[in-house]
Amino acid sequence: xxxxxxxxxxxxxxxxxxxxxxxxxxxxxxxxxxxxxxxxxxxxxxxxxxxxxxxxxxxxxxxxxxxxxxxxxxxxxxxxxxxxxxxxxxxxxxxxxxxxxxxxxxxxxxxxxxxxxxxxxxxxxxxxxxxxxxxxxxxxxxxxxxxxxxxxxxxxxxxxxxxxxxxxxxxxxxxxxxxxxxxxxxxxxxxxxxxxxxxxxxxxxxxxxxxxxxxxxxxxxxxxxxxxxxxxxxxxxxxxxxxxxxxxxxxxxxxxxxxxxxxxxxxxxxxxxxxxxxx
Amino acid sequence: xxxxxxxxxxxxxxxxxxxxxxxxxxxxxxxxxxxxxxxxxxxxxxxxxxxxxxxxxxxxxxxxxxxxxxxxxxxxxxxxxxxxxxxxxxxxxxxxxxxxxxxxxxxxxxxxxxxxxxxxxxxxxxxxxxxxxxxxxxxxxxxxxxxxxxxxxxxxxxxxxxxxxxxxxxxxxxxxxxxxxxxxxxxxxxxxxxxxxxxxxxxxxxxxxxxxxxxxxxxxxxxxxxxxxxxxxxxxxxx
Numbered sequence: 001x002x003x004x005x006x007x008x009x010x011x012x013x014x015x016x017x018x019x020x021x022x023x024x025x026x027x028x029x030x031x032x033x034x035x036x037x038x039x040x041x042x043x044x045x046x047x048x049x050x051x052x053x054x055x056x057x058x059x060x061x062x063x064x065x066x067x068x069x070x071x072x073x074x075x076x077x078x079x080x081x082x083x084x085x086x087x088x089x090x091x092x093x094x095x096x097x098x099x100x101x102x103x104x105x106x107x108x109x110x111x112x113x114x115x116x117x118x119x120x121x122x123x124x125x126x127x128x129x130x131x132x133x134x135x136x137x138x139x140x141x142x143x144x145x146x147x148x149x150x151x152x153x154x155x156x157x158x159x160x161x162x163x164x165x166x167x168x169x170x171x172x173x174x175x176x177x178x179x180x181x182x183x184x185x186x187x188x189x190x191x192x193x194x195x196x197x198x199x200x201x202x203x204x205x206x207x208x209x210x211x212x213x214x215x216x217x218x219x220x221x222x223x224x225x226x227x228x229x230x231x232x233x234x235x236x237x238x239x240x241x242x243x244x245x246x247x248x249x250x251x252x253x254x255x256x257x258x259x260x261x262x263x264x265x266x267x268x269x270x271x272x273x274x275x276x277x278x279x
Numbered sequence: 280x281x282x283x284x285x286x287x288x289x290x291x292x293x294x295x296x297x298x299x300x301x302x303x304x305x306x307x308x309x310x311x312x313x314x315x316x317x318x319x320x321x322x323x324x325x326x327x328x329x330x331x332x333x334x335x336x337x338x339x340x341x342x343x344x345x346x347x348x349x350x351x352x353x354x355x356x357x358x359x360x361x362x363x364x365x366x367x368x369x370x371x372x373x374x375x376x377x378x379x380x381x382x383x384x385x386x387x388x389x390x391x392x393x394x395x396x397x398x399x400x401x402x403x404x405x406x407x408x409x410x411x412x413x414x415x416x417x418x419x420x421x422x423x424x425x426x427x428x429x430x431x432x433x434x435x436x437x438x439x440x441x442x443x444x445x446x447x448x449x450x451x452x453x454x455x456x457x458x459x460x461x462x463x464x465x466x467x468x469x470x471x472x473x474x475x476x477x478x479x480x481x482x483x484x485x486x487x488x489x490x491x492x493x494x495x496x497x498x499x500x501x502x503x504x505x506x507x508x509x510x511x512x513x514x515x516x517x518x
Contacts, residue, residue: 017362020362020363021363021366024359024363025363025367028366028367115366118362118365118366122359122362125333125335126358128328128330
């Protein structure tokens with residue numbers, strides 16, 4: 001009898017939506033797959049996948065600028081050597097001051113983003129106050145760790161988490177590995193199949209505490225480079241009117257970079273490239 | 280060995296109801312008013328941190344009066360219900376009606392089966408998506424009795440008097456400042472004092488907001504609305 005009320009003090013578990021799901025509806029959580037590989041593709045995010053034919057998200061990036069962070073992604077999902085989707089959205093609003101971008105197996109990744117959103121909102125409502133940015137980053141790490149059995153079988157999910165730390169007054173970027181390892185990046189990071197190419201571009205152009213326009217321009221340029229070098233990544237598509245997705249997170253909160261602005265930047269980058277080719 | 284007392288079920292229910300009513304009557308009151316952009320909730324609550332009014336889901340808010348730990352438990356249960364349902368189906372599928380029914384069932388069960396009934400009343404409010412839609416307000420009593428209210432609702436110690444006051448004073452399509460002043464006047468109808476922003480907890484479900492319609496009206500904004508001299512209130516503001 002005397003222990004019954006003591007359970008109430010492990011209340012941090014009762015504010016977690018994931019714990020609630022585990023208790024009330026475990027079938028809604030990530031299924032445990034049977035042993036043995038299900039996908040022919042290696043355990044690297046964004047590599048063409050074979051046997052299972054799972055659509056895979058490709059290039060995402062985040063970079064810091066003067067007012068906060070820009071999070072961006074291309075719009076293509078790739079399935080083996082096919083285009084699975086042309087206008088997939090890979091950058092999700094996690095809450096008012098953070099975003100999660102996803103690369104890897106699209107199905108589990110989108111579900112993870114949705115669960116993460118609910119988790120943050122649930123905590124905020126139950127506690128009456130939001131988690132710290134670091135707390136959110138750690139929570140996401142735990143969710144990636146939950147996905148480890150699936151990752152071992154080829155369904156790798158590696159998100160990028162970025163947000164504006166209201167307490168510190170600056171933007172921050174976190175990257176993850178498949179085991180849920182969490183690492184903070186100082187300036188920028190890109191991941192997914194075209195991640196390396198996007199990083200190379202950012203490495204050359206990036207300057208600390210840049211203005212918004214520069215940051216948007218660099219993000220677009222990095223995604224265009226990734227699309228040029230990586231078959232899985234989709235470039236700006238002027239025929240169908242599909243452009244990379246960019247979000248900014250500042251003290252004022254989460255905002256979409258208007259499509260017209262992204263399109264203008266895409267045109268500017270490509271115009272520069274054409275100029276370079278002229279004699 | 281003494282014989283166990285026999286208490287008729289009728290008497291037992293009466294006693295329980297009286298017990299719960301007494302508990303609720305000790306607490307301060309709360310009003311909800313429909314205004315032109317949604318629903319306004321005003322409570323007399325000197326605490327900044329222990330809320331009587333809270334967000335449950337995108338379009339749904341919760342308000343409780345009576346014993347704090349009891350309605351706080353109900354609130355958290357409501358958030359769980361809503362988030363679980365929204366996650367497993369879709370955000371639109373979370374409705375105040377289902378939630379109000381769950382509260383009614385829970386309070387009814389506690390009232391009949393528990394030794395002590397909950398000394399609470401709760402209000403579940405859902406704002407309509409557009410101006411033509413109907414807002415929903417469900418008022419659930421300590422014994423699970425449930426009713427849907429229109430235009431205004433009142434709970435707590437002086438609910439009867441407040442309802443009578445609002446019946447005369449309420450008009451449809453009020454703007455927020457007017458509605459807020461009316462709500463505050465309603466709360467003071469039985470008291471001989473003026474409520475300032477420090478004594479009030481105010482929130483709205485504003486249909487013009489994106490996704491999460493719930494918004495608290497705090498300090499500066501609240502003071503700005505209340506500070507404006509209003510017929511009747513201005514004369515007493517020195518008290």
